[in-house]
Amino acid sequence: MSKVLIYAADAEEAKALAIVAAPIAGGPPAALLSGGALPEVEAAALAATSGEVGADVIVAAASKKGNEVAARAAEILDAGCVTEALSVAESGGSLTAKRAIYGGVAVGEFAFEAKPAVLTIALSALAGAEGDSAYGEVSATAGEDAGYDKELVKSEPLAKTVDLTKAKRIVSFGRGLAKKEDIGEVETLAKGLGAEIGCSRPIAEELKWLPQEHQVGITGAIVKPDLYIALGISGAIQHFAGMKDAKVIVAVNSNKNAPIFQFADYGIVGDIYEVVPALEQAIGG
Numbered sequence: 001m002s003k004v005l006i007y008a009a010d011a012e013e014a015k016a017l018a019i020v021a022a023p024i025a026g027g028p029p030a031a032l033l034s035g036g037a038l039p040e041v042e043a044a045a046l047a048a049t050s051g052e053v054g055a056d057v058i059v060a061a062a063s064k065k066g067n068e069v070a071a072r073a074a075e076i077l078d079a080g081c082v083t084e085a086l087s088v089a090e091s092g093g094s095l096t097a098k099r100a101i102y103g104g105v106a107v108g109e110f111a112f113e114a115k116p117a118v119l120t121i122a123l124s125a126l127a128g129a130e131g132d133s134a135y136g137e138v139s140a141t142a143g144e145d146a147g148y149d150k151e152l153v154k155s156e157p158l159a160k161t162v163d164l165t166k167a168k169r170i171v172s173f174g175r176g177l178a179k180k181e182d183i184g185e186v187e188t189l190a191k192g193l194g195a196e197i198g199c200s201r202p203i204a205e206e207l208k209w210l211p212q213e214h215q216v217g218i219t220g221a222i223v224k225p226d227l228y229i230a231l232g233i234s235g236a237i238q239h240f241a242g243m244k245d246a247k248v249i250v251a252v253n254s255n256k257n258a259p260i261f262q263f264a265d266y267g268i269v270g271d272i273y274e275v276v277p278a279l280e281q282a283i284g285g
């Protein structure tokens with residue numbers, strides 16, 4: 001069993017972390033609460049506390065700050081770090097953590113080779129943590145506001161043209177579209193359906209035909225529309241991970257063996273330059 005050190009935003013989060021860490025904890029974990037200082041200040045305090053209490057494992061919530069503080073503490077301690085863990089376990093003296101991989105289509109199990117190990121726990125796992133678990137508070141705060149050595153001089157909202165995560169309908173296109181000028185065809189269909197426009201990564205990143213916020217996939221937007229139409233998109237795993245939760249997936253692809261047909265609800269084997277005008281006509285565009 002391990003000596004666990006918890007880093008948490010507040011007592012409630014510390015309790016949820018203690019419950020998730022219970023299977024590996026040899027006794028009540030120590031806890032260090034955030035004092036609202038910069039991540040680098042709190043990470044230094046966390047690393048120092050880890051040494052003081054002889055922690056084998058440091059656990060934090062996979063919040064924005066938790067992830068940053070944990071990663072920085074791991075760097076200071078030269079420790080292994082797994083973020084967004086769904087669960088932790090110990091068997092035969094070896095500590096393991098499970099986390100989603102490939103954009104959530106699989107779960108990977110990671111083993112730590114050295115101690116201390118640093119983990120952040122997925123917020124979904126913390127939300128489901130129920131039961132009683134005690135922890136002993138080591139220090140009230142990991143740092144104080146006075147530790148700020150940066151000043152925010154200006155803040156500007158990023159101009160966003162679209163938020164695909166909220167779209168009910170998306171018409172997405174990929175490299176099957178031959179040239180940038182043809183985006184007009186896709187726009188006409190999207191307009192007729194009241195849909196937003198999405199794209200695969202090569203369209204946004206390599207060809208730069210659309211801004212990055214139109215990109216769907218593991219490194220783009222994770223979308224859950226009622227309708228997702230994929231035009232000339234092969235259906236690579238990284239794209240699939242971003243749109244697999246769409247209620248209805250319609251794929252148009254000239255290659256009947258394109259992977260996208262494996263998960264499309266409706267598949268049309270055909271040329272988008274013929275199918276898109278036909279769809280426009282069908283919806284009265």
Ligand SMILES: Cc1cc2nc3c(=O)[nH]c(=O)nc-3n(C[C@H](O)[C@H](O)[C@H](O)COP(=O)(O)OP(=O)(O)OC[C@H]3O[C@@H](n4cnc5c(N)ncnc54)[C@H](O)[C@@H]3O)c2cc1C
Binds near residue numbers: 177200235238
């Ligand atoms: C770390 C990493 C992260 C990545 N993240 C993402 C991501 O977030 N999102 C993403 O999309 N990709 C991502 N990728 C890239 C991904 O692996 C694929 O390369 C990419 O999705 C392919 O884009 P595509 O389907 O547009 O192009 P292609 O794979 O080239 O497919 C084009 C398709 O169009 C079809 N086609 C061609 N002409 C026509 C026509 N006239 N009519 C109908 N169909 C036609 C072809 O049959 C083909 O299936 C990532 C890759 C890596 C390594």
